[in-house]
Amino acid sequence: MSALPGRQVAPVEATSDVRRVRPLLVGAFAAAVAVAVVLLAVPAGRLTSPGPLARPHALAGVPCEGCHGDRADGPASGKGCVTCHAAHPSTRAGHRALAARGALGCPTCHTAHGGAQGVTFAPSGEALRWWSDAEQSLPGRGPPGATVALVPLTACARCHDASRPDDPVRACAGSGAAAAFAVCFDEHQLPEEPLPARGKCAHQHGPARFVAWEAAQAVASDPASHPPSTARARAPWLWVGSSMAAGGLAFAGAAVAQRSRRRRAREGLPPAAAPRRIRLPRIDAVRCLGCQACVDACPFDVLAVERHVAVVARPDECCGVGACQDACPNGSLRLTELGAPVGDRPRVDERLESLDARGVFVAGDLTGVPLIRNAILQGTAVADRAVASIPRAERVRRDDAKRVDLAIVGAGPAGLAAALRAEQLGASYVVLEQWTIAASVRAFPRGKIVHDPPIELPLEGALWLRESTKEELVAQWTRIVRAHRLDVREHHRVTGVSGSAGDFSVSADTPQGPRVLRASRVVLAIGRRGTPRPLEAAIAPAAATRVVHALSDARAFAGKSVLVVGLGDSAMEAVLALARQKGTTVTLSYRGAGFVRGRAHNIDQVQRLVASGRVRLLLESQVTHVDERWAVLRTPAGVEKVRVDAVLALLGGEPSRALLEAAGVRLEPV
Amino acid sequence: MTSWPRAVWQSPWLRGLDGHARAQIESAGCMRSLARGAQVFAAGEPADAFFVVGEGLVDVRAVRRGDAQATAIRRAVAGDALGEEAIVRAGVARAGEATCATDVVVAEVPVAVFRRAAERAGAPQAAALEQALRRAAAGDVLRSSALARALSERDVEALLACTEHRSLTRGDVLFQQGEPATHAYVVADGMVQVQTEDDGRVQVRAYLARGDLVVDDAVDSGGPHEISVTACGPAWVLAIAREPILRVARRSPEAMRRARRLASSAPLPEATRHVLGDLWRFAVAGSMLVIDDEACVRCGHCAWSCAEAHGDGVSRLVRRGEKVTVRDTTDGSERALVIPGSCQHCKHPACMIECPTGAIGRDPRGQVFVREELCVGCGLCAKACPWGSVQMAPRKPDPGKRSPVLASAAPGAAPRHEPQSAAVAVKCDMCRDLDGGPACVNACPVDAIARVEPEAAMADVRKAVGGRAPRQGLPDQRVAWPWVAGAAVFAAAAARAPATTWGARLATGLLVGALFLALAGYMVVKRTRLVRGNGRSGVRPHTIAHLALGVAAMGVVAAHAGAKLPPNAAGALVVAFVLASLTGVAAALAYRLVPRALARVERHARLPEDLPGRARELDERAFGALTGRSDATKAVYGRLLAPYARAPLGWLLLVMRGATLRDEEKRLRGRVRRLLGPRAETLDGLDDMIRLVVERRAVAAQRVLQGTLRAWVPAHVVAVAAALVLLVVHVVIVARGR
Secondary structure, eight states, rough: OOOOOOOEEOOOOOHHHTHHHHHHHHHHHHHHHHHHHHHSSSSSSHHHSSSSHHHHHHHHHOOHHHHHHHTTTTTOOOOTTTHOOOOOSSSSHHHHHHHTTTSSHHHHHHSSSOOOEEEEEEOOEEEEEEEESEEEEEEEEOOOOEEEEEEHHHHHHTTOTTTTTTTTHHBBBGGGGGTTEEEOTTBOOOOOOOOOOTTGGGGGGGTTHHHHHHHHHHHOOOOOOOOOOOOOOOOHHHHHHHHHHHOOOOOHHHHHOOOOOHHHHHOOSSSOOHHHHHHHHOTTTTTTOOOHHHHHHHHTTEEETTTEEEEESGGOOOOOHHHHHHOOTTTEOOOOOEEEEOSSSBBTTTTSSSSTTTTTTEEEGGTTTOOOHHHHHHHHHHHHHHHTTTTGGOOOOTTTTSSEEEEEEEHHHHHHHHHHHHHHOOOOOOEEEETTTTTTHHHHTTTEEEOOSSSSOOGGGGOOSSEEEEEHHHHHHHHHHHHHOOOOEETOEEEEHHHHEEEEEEEEETTTEEEEEEEEEEEEEETOOOOOOOOOOOOOOOGGGESOOOOOOGGGGGTTTEEEOOOOOOHHHHHHHHHTTTTTEEEEOOSSSSSSSSSSHHHHHHHHHHHHHHHEETTTTTEEEEESEEEEEETTTTTEEEOOOOOEEEOEEEHHHHHHHHOOBOOOOO | OOOSSSHHHTTTTTTTTTTHHHHHHHHHHHEEOOTTEEEEETTTOOEEEEEEEEEEEEOOOOOOOEEEEEEEEEETTTOOOEEEHHHTTOOOOOOOEEESSOOEEEEEEHHHHHHHHHHHTTTTHHHHHHHHHHHHHHHHHHHTTTTTGGGOOHHHHHHHHHEEEEEOOOTTTOOTTTTTTTTTEEEEEEEEEEEEETTEEEEEEEEEETTTTEEEEHHHHOOOSSEEEOOOEEEEEEEEHHHHOOOOOHHOOHHHHHOOOOOOOOOTTTTTTTGGGGGGHHHHSSSSSEEEOOOOOOOHHHHHHHHHTTTSSSOOOOEEEEEEEEEHHHHHHHHOOOOSSSOOOOOOOHHHHHHHHEEEEEEEOOOOEEEETTOOOOHHHHOOOOOOEEEEEEEEOTTTTEEEEOOTTTTTTOOOOOEEEEEEOOOTTTTSSSSTTTTHHHHOSSSEEEEEEEHHHHHHHHHHOOOSSSOOOOOOOOOOHHHHHHHHHHHHHHSSSSSOOHHHHHHHHHHHHHHHHHHHHHHHHHHOOSSOOOOSSSSHHHHHHHHHHHHHHHHHHHHHHHOOOOSSSSHHHHHHHHHHHHHHHHHHHHHHHHHHHHHHTOSOOTTHHHHHHHHHHHHHHHHHHHTOOOOHHHHHHIIHHHHHHHHHTTTHHHHTTTTHHHHHHHHHHHHHHHHHHGGGGOOTHHHHHHHHHHHHHHHHHHHHHHHHHHHHHHHHHHHHHHHHHHHEEEEEEEEOOO
């Protein structure tokens, strides 16, 4: 079975291709419902009406039942017309015969909806041309008060064909603009019975009726006479438009809801507990499949498969996050917490508060739990607890320049996370940093991928990027510090902490000289890097600047000769970065006899470089002297002189014990 | 207590195993009696066991590299081993065939069991046994390699003494440019690529496969290598120390010269975008999913139908992947294809080889599938797949089901059952449970997606791997325009004859109703896979019918409703139909016009949701690449390149210009050169920067174009839904009115 180091399992992905269908269906359904609701709200008559009501009827407010009887959705028979207009039977024999059989009624010719039109002369005698839902003033005069209905030829089309020259309708039809309707001078006789009171209609049927007919035809023939373009039915557009809008909104809403649900599902995992103690995987050798899932899940090569069973090969490197436990397919690997705390780390309680100096909290690498991710978790948790432990009455106002709630020492991932949380909680705080933001992360080799564990952990706030290089991470943090206006004071080196919970005095060396700050609680997030361990060699004063303790950009050393001292992960990563540069000569010196620690991947790569002659490895060697051009090493083979432009001493660092002791924080006995 | 013949257990390969180990091997292996002429194994079979001859004679024959006919390599007698290559790498393809020269009794020993039995029993000889088998395997490789003709049997023995096995996984480096030459290599299995690296840009110069000799001039001179060699896929290589090889070369220089097939010629054409950039992937694919990039309308039906067909909402296909240009084997035309993330059913699937429980199988038609009931969700297959085509999905909850615990986990114990794992491996199974071929291929509305065998369909692959599969071109698109044009003529004629009589209106109304239902039926047809293709290329007549019927319906509606718009339900129906038609026509036009433009501005197929992140990533990469550069480079970026990348309507210019990204880069480089004159040549990292900003602008173009492709369908669906309700209302009203 070949090992497949570093490969990650592709997570199941619900792409937009798959997700998109549901909002589409929701949108369609909403549109259908919306149009149905709109139609229910519209009076039934309007749904069936073939067009807008004739204008005189509309102005007179004739109700639907007036013409249609009780049923508003069937065609009107014409019986209702007589109640207002009285009976005006046709003078033509054919029409009378049809009317007698019930095949012809008033609405047959005088379509009250859609096609209705005519001319009305105002009391002043001015002409008003009207259609179903529009009117237009036109020049021309007629008998005041007279209204002449014009019959659209489409109403006659059921029986007559106006295009035939011998059709009787031809005689009535107008010409020009009036060609689409007829004025039937001799169609009706006067009402057979007296009109009710004969009041309203009396003036319609006087001798001037003929004049009115003529005048109306003249007005209607006017080329300027045409229905205005606004006379289109707007209602259908409104109905359909509203349903489209509803559908669109529902589509968008469903898509947004889906997205936020997915985000919640991703982020809504219970917040991970800030790991406090060392945890180690324990493997049930009988049930272990030897499938390597845990080995690949582990970012630190803690696990290995030997004889088809996983074993904990390098317990010191375990981060306790539990990627291996989650990766194990059959639960044969479980993380178990070690009973006793590990030595040489601050004595803290469950809340990461020092047991010996109450009010002093510890977060980050200092607690012995590695990983940037853990540091962020712990920083957030510690800020929560520290702020919660200050009684409300003792909280400091944020504009108080002399006192703060939290003094956070160190602006690494833990310190920044604590500051961010304090900012969110509205507590007053200050971050004191001896160098710059995330100095230890900055010192990683250029382009180093800051590890992204292969499992979905809950997000720890804004500080984490999914997978990023060190540059991106530092840039992101700097952006966050600026965006949230975090009070980070760089180049403030804390020299001592005194006092007790509620009233600490934090003294610091600042560029403006020593200052003392008072704080209710202190968070120590100073990491384990502390001060780099110095190179124990005689260094000529002129060469002092040539000895550096961090490699931030290997490109600066292109074409130079570099001596790297140390064989830890950071030294090996530096060697890898340097060897990639053009023309760089790299010599690697180490006290020990071989590779003892570090990630397998790094060891592999360095050994490859050494085998290919790209890097010279001097084991069991000790740098004794460095001057401007040369470094002198004592090796088993004798004294050796190596030409160097720079010496990179990556010997690890010691935590600032002095500060811990000054603050009263005691370490676990080893 | 053991039943296998003494000759087997006394053979050098198994001698010294204890009784427990023997019992385990006997229970897992088998003893076969074969008649004269029968085959013990054939060339090309995947090897997972080796054989030990109990009695009789077996001939081993193999085709030497460079030969056409098989040659006899050796004759195995009782106690000899056969097919030892299995010990080196599980699943390796057998190099030769073994035929019985007499009646033969042969023991088959599964390698995994052999190794586990030997190691767990703690046999001190385990390593020695394995070493002996490896040495024997190396002998067979040398005898069938390109070098074989130059070697006497004594040479082989001499070389074997200084031969090591190197097992490589994809991407592993055999040696790198500049490293001193210490070994010559013989490829025993798999494929390696010879490449040169110039400023980090890799140029593939040759591919070497089984039996080839990897030797460059550096081996003769002892100087540094001028080439790098990396593994294309899982490979097994014999490393032979330099000195003995040189001795052989001095004795028979001619044979040696012929064996050195190293191409020192020009690099392969356009290695990055060409299919030969990753020949291995195409050479091992049994059935590869490809999407015609210039036809694909990015509707996502393929992925959706995949998730539907498997009933768990997990698509085995992600429409995202490399773009390559290939030539068709049948007509030689160049095609731009996207290789989406989907299983390519490898001929020697890494996932199957890695699976610890045998849950992955390969059926006789070459389809690789997962047996979910055996899967323990360890994810090894997903990690093994070089292209990430296996995903780990949550198992469909079925608490009653339990899976048998593995024999390997508890040897000799009573069978136990454990709850099934929470995760299960999922991958394309070619819809083997469905009739009519893969759902994705059947669902594509534009015939853009197909499953092809690269060796049969792509001319370059065929040439490079010497394919023997029958030629089978890439699928073509079905032509839709004659149907649509015919429908448009019909629609125009219908619109000119408005229905005035009641009878005509009834007839046209019924026709419109029928057309409308047929159009809406498309929605059902495309979702329910009622129409099935032939498995190779989807047959999409229903999409063409939808387009043609839609155009025809517009004419019939015009005839039925006339030019008037009554303010009633009928009028609303006309409005809804007009909106549905407009959005439909817009979608059809976008489908026809946009994919080509989109294909031009893409380097890599991406999903719409990838694009915002991609834009951010490109910005950050540009800043990353800028740090530490000279002030001149920064100035060029600030003055010219950043404004170019961020120009608000830059995407429009890019689309309108109709240029490919490569042309655009050339143009931009020209501008920088005109601005700076000869100084432009001295700017470091300028080319990288130009690539980044051009892609940044292209991302904006991709977002707009993908949006254009996708926006119309939701509007169309919504309008159709409204129209369907209105149609019902209209029909009810008309029926009641009469």
